[in-house]
Amino acid sequence: xxxxxxxxxxxxxxxxxxxxxxxxxxxxxxxxxxxxxxxxxxxxxxxxxxxxxxxxxxxxxxxxxxxxxxxxxxxxxxxxxxxxxxxxxxxxxxxxxxxxxxxxxxxxxxxxxxxxxxxxxxxxxxxxxxxxxxxxxxxxxxxxxxxxxxxxxxxxxxxxxxxxxxxxxxxxxxxxxxxxxxxxxxxxxxxxxxxxxxxxxxxxxxxxxxxxxxxxxxxxxxxxxxxxxxxxxxxxxxxxxxxx
Amino acid sequence: xxxxxxxxxxxxxxxxxxxxxxxxxxxxxxxxxxxxxxxxxxxxxxxxxxxxxxxxxxxxxxxxxxxxxxxxxxxxxxxxxxxxxxxxxxxxxxxxxxxxxxxxxxxxxxxxxxxxxxxxxxxxxxxxxxxxxxxxxxxxxxxxxxxxxxxxxxxxxxxxxxxxxxxxxxxxxxxxxxxxxxxxxxxxxxxxxxxxxxxxxxxxxxxxxxxxxxxxxxxxxxxxxxxxxxxxxxxxxxxxxxxxxxxxxxxxxxxxxxxxxxxxxxxxxxxxxxxxxxxxxxxxx
Numbered sequence: 001x002x003x004x005x006x007x008x009x010x011x012x013x014x015x016x017x018x019x020x021x022x023x024x025x026x027x028x029x030x031x032x033x034x035x036x037x038x039x040x041x042x043x044x045x046x047x048x049x050x051x052x053x054x055x056x057x058x059x060x061x062x063x064x065x066x067x068x069x070x071x072x073x074x075x076x077x078x079x080x081x082x083x084x085x086x087x088x089x090x091x092x093x094x095x096x097x098x099x100x101x102x103x104x105x106x107x108x109x110x111x112x113x114x115x116x117x118x119x120x121x122x123x124x125x126x127x128x129x130x131x132x133x134x135x136x137x138x139x140x141x142x143x144x145x146x147x148x149x150x151x152x153x154x155x156x157x158x159x160x161x162x163x164x165x166x167x168x169x170x171x172x173x174x175x176x177x178x179x180x181x182x183x184x185x186x187x188x189x190x191x192x193x194x195x196x197x198x199x200x201x202x203x204x205x206x207x208x209x210x211x212x213x214x215x216x217x218x219x220x221x222x223x224x225x226x227x228x229x230x231x232x233x234x235x236x237x238x239x240x241x242x243x244x
Numbered sequence: 245x246x247x248x249x250x251x252x253x254x255x256x257x258x259x260x261x262x263x264x265x266x267x268x269x270x271x272x273x274x275x276x277x278x279x280x281x282x283x284x285x286x287x288x289x290x291x292x293x294x295x296x297x298x299x300x301x302x303x304x305x306x307x308x309x310x311x312x313x314x315x316x317x318x319x320x321x322x323x324x325x326x327x328x329x330x331x332x333x334x335x336x337x338x339x340x341x342x343x344x345x346x347x348x349x350x351x352x353x354x355x356x357x358x359x360x361x362x363x364x365x366x367x368x369x370x371x372x373x374x375x376x377x378x379x380x381x382x383x384x385x386x387x388x389x390x391x392x393x394x395x396x397x398x399x400x401x402x403x404x405x406x407x408x409x410x411x412x413x414x415x416x417x418x419x420x421x422x423x424x425x426x427x428x429x430x431x432x433x434x435x436x437x438x439x440x441x442x443x444x445x446x447x448x449x450x451x452x453x454x455x456x457x458x459x460x461x462x463x464x465x466x467x468x469x470x471x472x473x474x475x476x477x478x479x480x481x482x483x484x485x486x487x488x489x490x491x492x493x494x495x496x497x498x499x500x501x502x503x504x505x506x507x508x509x510x511x512x513x514x515x516x517x518x519x520x521x522x523x524x525x526x527x528x529x
Contacts (some may be wrong), residue, residue, distance in 0.1 A: 076437060079444035094446055176430045176441075178406075184429065185323060189412030192326050192350045 011187060015156040015199050018180035022207070025097070025179065029104035030162060036105070037112035039203035044117050055113070062110035068171050070107060075175040100221040108165050115161060119154030120146060152222045159215035163208050170204075180204070258428075268335075275314040278304050282319040283434045283448045286459050286520040287340035290319075297518035300451035301339040303357065306512055323412050323433065326351060329490060336489050337454040337497065340453065341501040342414045342482030352491050354500035356484025356527040357513060360455035361475030362415050364398070364407075365442065368470035372449060375401050375472040384418070384479025394474050395422055402427045408438045408447035415451045418480040439465065462522065484527050 043055040062070070078084045078093055092098045123146050131141045173182035180200045187196035220227070268274070280288040280300055288298040296317055308315035320328055325337055329351060343353045361381065366372040377394035389493075403426040409416045411431040419429045429445055432438040435456065440448045454475060460466040486504075489497040507513040508527060519524035 076440050076444075079446065080440065085444065094444075096446070102378060174433055182431070186411060188327070189323055190328070190417075194327060 011196055014187060014204060015180050015183050015196060018178055018183040018200075019203065020178055021097070021172070021179040022166070022169050022181075022203075025100055025104060025172055025177070026162075026166045028101050029108055029169075030165055032105045033108035033112055033165075036109040037116055040109060040113035041116040041120060042200055044113060045120060052226050059110045059113055062107050063114075067103065067107050067168055068174065071100065071103040071171055071175060074103045096172070096175045096177050100169075100175060100177055104165065104168060104172075107168070108161060111161050111164075112158065115154045115157040116150065118157065119152075122153040125147045137211035148222075150220075155215060155219050155222065159212060159219075162215065166211060167204060168206055192234075265365045268493065268496075270313075270359060270493065270499060272312040272331055273314060275316065276308065276336060276496070277318040278315055278317050278338055279320045279325060279329065279334040279337045279511060280304075280337070281325065281339045281434075283322070283436055284340050284456065287455070288338070298359070300340065303336050303507075303521070304501070305511070306507060306516070307503040311499050312505055313499075316378055321433075322410065326488065328355075329488060332490075335493065336487050336500070338413050339486050340456075340485055343484055343486045343487050344480065344482035347482075347488065350491075351488050352494055352497050352498045353486035353488055356468050356486045357504045357507070358455065358517060358525045359484035359527050360453045360521075360525045361477045362418065362451055362481050363454050363457060363471050363475050364449045364451050364473045365457050365461075365469050366449045366472050367442070367445070368468055370448070372401060372472060373470055373502075377474050382474045382476045384422075384476060384481060386478070391474075398473050399423050399425075399427065402449060405431055405448040406446070408432060408441055408450045410438060410452065413452075414481045414487065415453075419451060421480055442469065455521045459520070459522055485524060 021076040037125055040055055040058065043051050044059070046052060074093075075096060078099075084090060084093060093102075127145055127149075128141060131145045136144065151226055169179060170181035173185060176182075184200035188194055253486065270276075280296060280298075282288055282290050282296050284298075286298050288296060288300045291297045296319060301317065304315055304317060320334070320337075320339075322339065325339060325341075326347065327338055328334070337351075340358075340402070341347070341353075345358055352412075365508055366375070375398070377397045379390050379394050382391045382394050399422070402423070406428040407419060408430045409419055409432070411433060416429070416431060419427075423429070430441075430442070435452055438447070438450050438452075439460070441447050449472075454471070457466070457469075457471055458480070461469055472507045487497070487500045489500070504513070504527070513526040517524050
């Protein structure tokens with residue numbers, strides 16, 4: 001075990017115990033939020049005005065209020081209503097981690113929808129028309145032409161969102177979830193030193209390093225058009241030259 | 245590794261986490277900054293218009309008047325209250341803080357100005373409303389067999405259940421040391437948030453000071469709650485509540501101790517305690 005500070009050896013291990021919660025919260029809310037966001041972005045771009053307005057209202061609401069407030073409202077706020085406590089949702093809302101996943105998912109859905117919307121709008125219209133001219137159906141056009149390019153365009157922005165979400169999971173510590181942040185806070189208050197917080201910060205740095213590298217790799221994979229071909233095949237102009 | 249630690253310490257300094265705090269000459273007319281949490285009624289809390297009020301807010305005014313100090317009160321989140329004292333953001337803590345050996349390792353205290361046992365509170369219509377032990381008071385510093393049995397009874401009753409407690413309190417230490425295991429301990433930023441979860445049924449019981457619960461249970465917010473089991477004192481609960489002060493400012497701690505002694509002698513302290521807690525939780529001679 002690497003020892004950075006004059007800390008009891010187990011501080012790293014203690015904080016590592018919170019790692020599964022941090023990863024679970026970030027992973028599940030990002031996964032759920034991504035699919036919801038695709039739907040929301042499509043609704044935002046749909047030709048039906050009332051639907052557009054609804055989608056915009058959702059995005060506006062969740063982007064314009066602090067995530068911490070959303071977490072508190074869902075966890076402490078909903079729990080105060082007798083009706084909520086009696087409802088079938090209570091077994092879920094009773095648990096802090098479901099409340100946290102709900103808040104994080106609703107939040108990332110709003111941001112991701114805007115990122116995807118930007119990606120969708122960036123697909124050149126000429127390509128869509130060309131696909132139409134080839135006789136592609138709406139679904140085929142979306143699957144083969146629009147969506148792959150939209151995702152590629154949205155990726156840098158989405159990478160940002162991933163990093164933000166990983167950091168945002170630390171807010172779940174305020175509603176009793178024993179993630180890395182809460183364990184570090186408990187250790188800090190037990191030892192009256194800020195070193196456990198430094199250790200937690202180091203963990204977040206490593207996670208986000210891996211996440212950003214992952215996004216970079218994906219960007220590379222999805223942009224074959226922007227890099228040189230790695231095949232052994234000779235270039236076309238040389239083919240032409242050899243032919244003569 | 246030494247270098248890295250130094251580097252981080254410098255970084256901490258640069259960001260204002262720690263500002264130099266050296267002993268000052270304390271005397272008449274000195275200005276003293278006092279910190280309180282402002283979320284622990286009736287000790288210290290904010291009223292509907294946002295003013296800090298409570299037992300300690302009245303007490304600090306009385307003590308400072310006796311000592312002829314220019315005191316100012318500021319609000320500080322409970323969790324970082326000791327590190328910020330050491331960093332010199334203020335000079336004293338008056339926030340319902342128990343005098344414990346663990347805290348004495350890093351800061352010093354005035355003499356105690358109040359003493360109050362820790363007790364469990366549950367919903368009065370819940371399954372734990374009838375929890376009883378053979379003894380009413382458990383002194384953690386010298387446990388006899390009956391007291392040990394009482395702790396075992398509590399531990400057994402809450403097996404598989406959840407007990408809520410405020411983070412970084414003597415009560416949290418007690419739960420971790422003596423109750424945790426089969427019992428899940430949930431920690432909260434503030435006592436007020438813990439109360440919400442107790443009412444919502446997310447925790448089966450909550451542990452805090454009698455002086456906190458008693459006035460609450462008489463109000464609407466405390467409707468449907470009930471104190472159960474024995475009152476716990478000593479050991480992890482410390483020896484009463486005092487003003488927390490940096491070690492190098494022992495002189496200031498001594499001044500506060502003297503003023504507290506005077507307030508006990510002339511009855512001011514017990515008058516304030518009865519006014520705020522509804523019973524005399526003040527320290528005695």
